Each structure stands twice: as structure tokens, then as C-alpha cells.
Amino acid sequence: MSKKISTSNYKPGLDIEFVKEKYHLKDVIKLASNENPCGPSEIAIKAFDKEIRSLNRYPDGKCTQLKKQLVKSLSRRFVKQDNIIVGNGSSEIIELIGKTFLSANDEILFSKHSFIVYKLVANFTGSKVIESKLITKHGKEFMSSDLDDMYKKITKKTKVIFIANPANPTGAIISNKKIDDFISKVSTKIIIVIDEAYIEYACERGHKSAINLVNKFKNIIVTRSFSKIYALAGTRIGYGIANKDLISKLNNKRQPFNVNMVAQAMARASLKDPKFLKRSLITYNSSRLYLYKQFDKLSLKYIDSYANFITIYFGKNVKRVFNELLKNGIILRPLENYGLQNYLRMTIGNSRECRKFVKILKNILRVSDA
Numbered sequence: 001m002s003k004k005i006s007t008s009n010y011k012p013g014l015d016i017e018f019v020k021e022k023y024h025l026k027d028v029i030k031l032a033s034n035e036n037p038c039g040p041s042e043i044a045i046k047a048f049d050k051e052i053r054s055l056n057r058y059p060d061g062k063c064t065q066l067k068k069q070l071v072k073s074l075s076r077r078f079v080k081q082d083n084i085i086v087g088n089g090s091s092e093i094i095e096l097i098g099k100t101f102l103s104a105n106d107e108i109l110f111s112k113h114s115f116i117v118y119k120l121v122a123n124f125t126g127s128k129v130i131e132s133k134l135i136t137k138h139g140k141e142f143m144s145s146d147l148d149d150m151y152k153k154i155t156k157k158t159k160v161i162f163i164a165n166p167a168n169p170t171g172a173i174i175s176n177k178k179i180d181d182f183i184s185k186v187s188t189k190i191i192i193v194i195d196e197a198y199i200e201y202a203c204e205r206g207h208k209s210a211i212n213l214v215n216k217f218k219n220i221i222v223t224r225s226f227s228k229i230y231a232l233a234g235t236r237i238g239y240g241i242a243n244k245d246l247i248s249k250l251n252n253k254r255q256p257f258n259v260n261m262v263a264q265a266m267a268r269a270s271l272k273d274p275k276f277l278k279r280s281l282i283t284y285n286s287s288r289l290y291l292y293k294q295f296d297k298l299s300l301k302y303i304d305s306y307a308n309f310i311t312i313y314f315g316k317n318v319k320r321v322f323n324e325l326l327k328n329g330i331i332l333r334p335l336e337n338y339g340l341q342n343y344l345r346m347t348i349g350n351s352r353e354c355r356k357f358v359k360i361l362k363n364i365l366r367v368s369d370a
């Protein structure tokens, strides 16, 4: 069983100002928190400027306008406003799922090396973490959840299952068909969360979202984030989609004004800016392919990623590489917290950031830049 963790030992990516001060640097590039280097969208920034004049007012606690916009943007016949809950980041939706469905002695099931917030939820609800295996055979599914093993780990006490797709910190993906088959086998009493914080990047690579499964299964919740492709991490906003009874149960546990009005306005505006989305995906694709090519040339091993980060294997050099990068103004994310001590996770930045990172990395690995 995994050890208990709490917010005090959740280790976020190092802060840019902290690194500047510590190493006396002018230019620091943060590639540690899976943020979008292109954003926020200009239309969202205009919405921000407009919204600050109304900050004497409370926000709309129901996020009505945003939900209307989401219904339009998601354009699925079965998704109505009462199928949506908006949260202070998708992390809040994950927390609400814990508050609503978990208590002491229940079991919460997810795969090894999963997003750490699932463990925080287990911790505050007193529920027991059960971890399933990853697929370790090299190939297309390397490091994705082994759903057969997950199925075997279900017991009478299992209340909630979390599947991040794509997963963080591996970036691995499970096909929609496999998820559908898995959910079909599981008792409808168990809540299954499909965490799609990075789904837009995966769709760009041909993957299908699980949103359509909400129409088929009453026990699933799909969570989405505005922190990644929509580049609004600092405003804290995300949402969940599910059957309306589940959404109503989650709503009973949230604060009345859980999402601030700047976040609501910026999220609404972002949904109306497809050009920004396109530009972000073009940047993502070209940087990802550039990095893969460079890593192949350097004979570095990495996990093929369907998200906006790449997890790279550095073996016994991992600490040295991390520290040297830091001294040169590049912040990556160590993964010992996730039980992946030989890997570092890097956000896929823009072209300038990636080229600078590769140049410094070559120096550290003592490879000539010819």
C-alpha cells in the first residue's frame, strides 16, 4: 500500500522568481507544471480587462453563461447545462468527488504513478488507496494503465476509480474502446472518473474523448481543465460532465461561489477563440516532434506522450541533470514523489524554450552541439 501524503508534501514545480534569485539569473524557463506557453488567448485577456470593473459583485454561483457556452462548444446532443459542474480547477471537481462518494474504510482505486491529487483525496476522506499496475511491455501502450489488473483489484469496498487519460506524469493513453469495455464490466455502484485534463492534445493525435460515454453510463464523470490547452492555470477553472443526478450530488458539496468571475469570463472567451487553440496545438506539435528528434539523436529514452509534457529517463544522472538545468535557468519536474525517481518530466514549451533546453542539455550530457 502507498504511504499517506498531504498537501504539505505535494511538491509543485519550482517558482521562477525563486530560481532567479537563488542562481542570480535573468532568464528562467519553467517547464515544470504543464502550462501552455502561448497563452492566455487575447480574447480572454480582453474579457479579463472588462471583468475587473465588476469585481465588487459576487460571481454567478451557477456559472450559467459558461455552461451555456460549454453546451455549445461541446456540441453533444445529450450534454445540457445540468450535466455540467464548474470548479475552481478540475482539482476541485476531483475533491468534490471525494467529499461526495468516499468515507473511511472505502477503497479508492487508480494505477501506480497516478496524478498525486487522487492520493490527497484518499487522505482527507480516510479511504484506502489501492494501486493497479501499468503496462510495462514496450510498445504503443507502454506505461498506460493495465485495465485487466485494475479490474482484478476491484473489491466490495471499491467506491471510486480514477483513470487519467492521458495520464500525468507518464503522458500515456488508453483507447476509448478499452475504457468503454472496462466500464461495461464494472458494477454501476462504483463511480468511475475519467480525468481528461490533457484531452485536447490527445485528440490532436487522433484519440477520442470519453464524453460520449456519459450518455451510455450513469456512473461515470469526465473531468476537464482550462489550465492546459486554454492556458488559464492561474485563474483556477475546470469542469466535470456526468449524468444530472451525479452532478446534483456534487453540487450539494460545493461552496456557493466556488468559481471567481474573472475565471468564468476568461474561460467563456477562450471557448470562443478557436484560432488560439489551433496556434497552441501547432506550437505543441512542432515542439514535441523537435524534442523527440533531439532525444533520439541523444539516445535518450522517453515515454511517448499524448499530453503537453514528456517524461524522460535519465537513470543515475537524474539529480545531476536536474540541478545543472536549474543552475542554467531551466526548471523541470523531478518525479520521485510519483515513484519515478529516474525520470524528469518536461513541459513541451515553445520553440525558443525547447531549443534553449536542448542546447543546455547537450552541454550537461557533454555532447557536442555540431
Ligand SMILES: Cc1ncc(COP(=O)(O)O)c(C=O)c1O
Binding pocket: 033, 034, 088, 089, 090, 091, 092, 115, 164, 166, 167, 168, 195, 197, 224, 225, 226, 227, 233, 236, 237, 238
Ligand atoms: C491528470 C491531471 N488532472 C487534473 C489536473 C488538475 O488541473 P487543474 O486543477 O489545474 O484544472 C492536473 C494538473 O496538473 C493533472 O495533471
